[in-house]
Amino acid sequence: MPPLVLSHMAAPANHRRQLFAVAMLAAVIFGLGTLRLADLRAQAALLRADTARFPAHRIKPAASAGQTQAVPAVRWERLFQALASAASADVSLLAFDPAPQQRRVRLDGEARDLPALLDYLRRLGTAGTFVRVLLQSHQTLRDDPQHPVRFTVLAEWGDST
Numbered sequence: 801m802p803p804l805v806l807s808h809m810a811a812p813a814n815h816r817r818q819l820f821a822v823a824m825l826a827a828v829i830f831g832l833g834t835l836r837l838a839d840l841r842a843q844a845a846l847l848r849a850d851t852a853r854f855p856a857h858r859i860k861p862a863a864s865a866g867q868t869q870a871v872p873a874v875r876w877e878r879l880f881q882a883l884a885s886a887a888s889a890d891v892s893l894l895a896f897d898p899a900p901q902q903r904r905v906r907l908d909g910e911a912r913d914l915p916a917l918l919d920y921l922r923r924l925g926t927a928g929t930f931v932r933v934l935l936q937s938h939q940t941l942r943d944d945p946q947h948p949v950r951f952t953v954l955a956e957w958g959d960s961t
Contacts, residue, residue, distance in 0.1 A: 882924065886924045894909050894910060906954055932954075
């Protein structure tokens with residue numbers, strides 16, 4: 801029977817490589833952290849310089865109180881009712897971007913096919929809210945197996961809205 805050795809310590813030569821690898825990894829991590837800290841400090845210095853050059857109290861608001869009152873009053877209920885009355889299962893609105901100053905709304909969406917899009921435009925035009933409905937762009941999505949039509953519409957409303 802071989803002799804029983806109860807030493808849980810391995811030979812010191814085996815640990816030297818592992819200790820060296822851990823030390824090198826720590827040095828690389830420390831170096832990367834130092835570089836990142838220097839980058840963050842440089843960005844903070846640039847922000848401080850911009851803040852000093854353009855203090856908040858010197859920035860003028862985009863519109864004064866008098867200009868804000870000049871924006872026409874919009875009856876949002878009528879716009880949303882017109883959109884709801886023109887809605888169909890074949891057309892989905894993806895974005896609604898109003899521009900009250902120009903009395904215009906931009907609609908981005910998808911239609912099942914071109915006839916569904918044209919029918920949607922007709923319904924928008926006859927809703928009574930919009931004075932002009934213009935198809936700005938459309939594109940058939942060939943990558944999609946159902947080939948839907950992605951579109952952008954500009955709709956203008958009159959003074960009564």
